[in-house]
Amino acid sequence: MPIEFxxxxxxxxxxxxxxxxxxxxxxxxxAAIDNGADVIELxxxxxxxxxxxxxxxxxxxxxVALGTTLTDVLGLAKELRxxxxxxxxxxxxxxxxxxxxxxxxxxxxxxxxxADGVLLTDMIVEEAGEYLEAMHAHKLAPxxxxxxxxxxxxxxxxxxxxxxxxxxxxxxxxxxxxxTIAGDAAELVSRLRKFTKLPIAVGFGISNAEHVKAVGEFxxxxxxxxxxxxLIEKSTPAxxxxxxxxxxxxxx
Amino acid sequence: MSAAPTTNLPKSVAGRFGIYGGRYVPETLMAALEELEAxxxxxxxxxxxQAELSDLLHNYCGRPTPLYFAKxxxxxxxxxxxxxxxxxxxxTGAHKINNALGQGLLARRMGKQRIIAETGAGxxxxxxxxxxxxxxxxxxxxxxxxxxRRQELNVYRMRLLGAEVRGVSAGSATLKDxxxxxxxxWVTNVRTTYYILGSALGAHPYPTMxxxxxxxxxxxxxxxxLEQEGKLPTAIVACVGGGSNAIGAFYEFIPDAxxxxxGVEAGGRGxxxxxxxxxxxxxxxxxxxxxxxxxxxxxxxDAGQISLTHSVSAGLDYASVGPEHAMLHDSGRASYVSCSDxxxxxxxxxxARTEGILPALESAHAVAEAIRLAPTMAKTDxxxxxxxxxxxxxxxxxxxxxxxxGAVANADRV
Numbered sequence: 117m118p119i120e121f122x123x124x125x126x127x128x129x130x131x132x133x134x135x136x137x138x139x140x141x142x143x144x145x146x147a148a149i150d151n152g153a154d155v156i157e158l159x160x161x162x163x164x165x166x167x168x169x170x171x172x173x174x175x176x177x178x179x180v181a182l183g184t185t186l187t188d189v190l191g192l193a194k195e196l197r198x199x200x201x202x203x204x205x206x207x208x209x210x211x212x213x214x215x216x217x218x219x220x221x222x223x224x225x226x227x228x229x230x231a232d233g234v235l236l237t238d239m240i241v242e243e244a245g246e247y248l249e250a251m252h253a254h255k256l257a258p259x260x261x262x263x264x265x266x267x268x269x270x271x272x273x274x275x276x277x278x279x280x281x282x283x284x285x286x287x288x289x290x291x292x293x294x295x296t297i298a299g300d301a302a303e304l305v306s307r308l309r310k311f312t313k314l315p316i317a318v319g320f321g322i323s324n325a326e327h328v329k330a331v332g333e334f335x336x337x338x339x340x341x342x343x344x345x346x347l348i349e350k351s352t353p354a355x356x357x358x359x360x361x362x363x364x365x366x367x368x
Numbered sequence: 369m370s371a372a373p374t375t376n377l378p379k380s381v382a383g384r385f386g387i388y389g390g391r392y393v394p395e396t397l398m399a400a401l402e403e404l405e406a407x408x409x410x411x412x413x414x415x416x417x418q419a420e421l422s423d424l425l426h427n428y429c430g431r432p433t434p435l436y437f438a439k440x441x442x443x444x445x446x447x448x449x450x451x452x453x454x455x456x457x458x459x460t461g462a463h464k465i466n467n468a469l470g471q472g473l474l475a476r477r478m479g480k481q482r483i484i485a486e487t488g489a490g491x492x493x494x495x496x497x498x499x500x501x502x503x504x505x506x507x508x509x510x511x512x513x514x515x516x517r518r519q520e521l522n523v524y525r526m527r528l529l530g531a532e533v534r535g536v537s538a539g540s541a542t543l544k545d546x547x548x549x550x551x552x553x554w555v556t557n558v559r560t561t562y563y564i565l566g567s568a569l570g571a572h573p574y575p576t577m578x579x580x581x582x583x584x585x586x587x588x589x590x591x592x593x594l595e596q597e598g599k600l601p602t603a604i605v606a607c608v609g610g611g612s613n614a615i616g617a618f619y620e621f622i623p624d625a626x627x628x629x630x631g632v633e634a635g636g637r638g639x640x641x642x643x644x645x646x647x648x649x650x651x652x653x654x655x656x657x658x659x660x661x662x663x664x665x666x667x668x669x670d671a672g673q674i675s676l677t678h679s680v681s682a683g684l685d686y687a688s689v690g691p692e693h694a695m696l697h698d699s700g701r702a703s704y705v706s707c708s709d710x711x712x713x714x715x716x717x718x719x720a721r722t723e724g725i726l727p728a729l730e731s732a733h734a735v736a737e738a739i740r741l742a743p744t745m746a747k748t749d750x751x752x753x754x755x756x757x758x759x760x761x762x763x764x765x766x767x768x769x770x771x772x773x774g775a776v777a778n779a780d781r782v
Contacts, residue, residue, distance in 0.1 A: 162672075162673065163539065163673040163674040164539070164544065164545075164548050164659065164660070164674050166394070166548040166551045166552060166555075166660065167394040167396075167552075167555060169552075173538065177538075177539075180673055185671035186671060186672065187671070210658075211392055211657075211658040212657045212658045212659060212666065212668065212672045212673075212674070213671060213672035213673070214672070215656075215657050215658055215663075215672065216655070216657060216668065216670070216671065216672030217672065237394060238392040238393055238394060238658065238661070239392065240391060240392070240393065240395060240398055242382065242391065243390055243391060243392065260395070261394065261395040261396075262395060263394070263395040263396040263398070263399075264396075265395075265396055265397075265398070265399040265400070265558060265559070266395060266398065266399060267399060270395075270398060270399070274395070285395065285396060288396050288555065288556060288557075288558055288559065289396075289555060289556040290552050290555055290556060
């Protein structure tokens with residue numbers, strides 16, 4: 117299933133799987149898709165999410181405490197794929213749960229679950245040889261992160277190794293809110309454009325319609341993470357799917 | 369010797385120790401790691417840098433540290449001759465200053481004005497705060513709140529030296545969580561900030577660089593033991609948290625195949641996951657994986673979640689271990705044993721009362737292994753213990769954990 121952004125800018129919705137519980141994450145994801153999210157990034161909770169800010173860190177802690185495993189997340193991906201065959205579905209994880217399962221086993225299971233792609237936060241392109249082989253063997257799209265601090269040579273390698281889309285980090289720092297989308301993001305996207313025709317999605321700190329509109333001026337899609345996770349945190353499990361659905365609908 | 373596990377990870381070129389090491393970090397940090405790698409490669413070969421480092425190690429820190437023959441302890445144990453490499457006599461009280469000074473000079477050379485560091489027992493934090501004072505750099509230290517409570521005295525020392533100490537309440541509120549928080553700070557402030565990582569772990573080039581700065585321990589020890597005994601030691605014992613003092617004490621002896629290298633991990637309260645920090649013990653849950661930038665043995669559950677750890681010593685209380693130790697473990701060149709909290713406490717009393725030396729609780733793990741091992745060895749054997757730090761910082765814990773009257777009886781029964 118190719119990842120496509122039909123409207124510009126596209127919307128990528130990040131959810132921490134298992135927060136507040138797996139069944140609610142499924143309902144939230146369905147609501148997000150039905151209200152305009154093009155791609156769901158399904159986050160595998162991890163005990164030590166060092167690239168994430170406090171909001172996603174807390175969601176990860178809650179989900180890990182409930183015992184959510186990578187196997188559970190793959191099961192959830194399979195359900196989502198069955199329920200919404202046309203939506204983009206990317207698994208998002210730190211390396212250790214994947215390494216523990218085995219890189220090849222993981223890629224095979226991700227493909228079997230119907231995922232379109234995988235993003236591993238702490239996997240850089242130089243280390244990605246066997247990972248890329250396994251991803252290609254299963255026709256999965258490897259999505260890599262590009263940072264404002266990455267020099268052009270790295271951006272080129274990142275663009276070459278990526279499929280589906282390139283995840284452009286809007287600013288140096290961890291995930292979470294910011295006031296405005298910094299000039300860093302536009303500059304990074306324009307540098308990336310030199311090396312790829314893939315869609316470029318901008319994430320980190322995008323929390324409202326104004327941000328999404330600003331990102332649409334120079335990129336193909338906006339990635340919403342912490343803002344959704346924060347909304348889920350303050351909603352009851354029963355309210356969360358509708359709250360997320362309305363939030364996404366208002367971004368368009 | 370255990371069979372080398374196969375890695376599920378690719379084998380890159382940079383910073384590998386066998387299959388271990390590498391770089392597993394958010395992309396944002398890559399430019400900084402590459403900048404650091406280049407700056408270190410240049411500094412390493414620059415005689416001016418090495419001369420300044422050497423001068424400060426000598427005149428500011430007090431190197432070379434003595435290699436002391438522990439005569440009374442040797443007589444009491446009735447086996448191998450025990451020598452103590454006195455890193456506890458260094459300025460700031462532990463081996464950590466070797467690395468903090470080296471990296472501090474590097475940071476200054478790179479023009480970074482803001483320094484961050486993590487600390488477990490506080491020794492690396494104190495060393496970093498010290499060199500920041502010395503070089504006039506801004507200093508922020510991340511420390512788990514549990515460790516701040518355990519090592520209150522060191523928190524005060526860091527603040528006295530002008531550092532800002534930021535408590536970390538996430539996870540187990542110990543070293544692992546402090547490292548994560550320091551990495552978050554670095555990701556955010558990467559353009560202006562130098563991260564002085566305090567042990568031989570993390571992403572390349574840290575494990576190599578930190579080892580190089582501690583290599584001076586074994587360089588000195590080798591010359592000293594040859595002078596005093598006319599031969600190499602039979603065995604070297606060092607405690608292993610992240611593994612920086614141990615790799616420094618082992619490094620020059622790695623090619624000497626007949627010198628046994630023994631690392632001592634924190635056995636804590638028992639073998640159940642969460643009760644110890646013994647990554648290499650077969651029953652304990654340590655499996656190769658990725659934590660905080662490097663591929664090494666990691667205490668984790670079946671789903672790959674990082675385990676909580678426990679040790680009476682904050683400096684050994686870490687879920688992973690430096691990647692070079694993972695290689696030495698798999699190849700069988702070094703062996704790794706564990707020592708319980710109780711044995712370390714008891715060893716503290718023993719060393720205090722036979723030699724008048726109060727070891728840090730971390731170092732006491734190595735002393736405990738020496739106490740266990742020496743009687744099994746011949747009187748002609750030489751056992752060298754790397755006494756990585758002194759115990760002043762541990763007074764609070766010792767006063768809570770030790771019944772001194774009971775300890776007298778224990779010490780008598782060594």
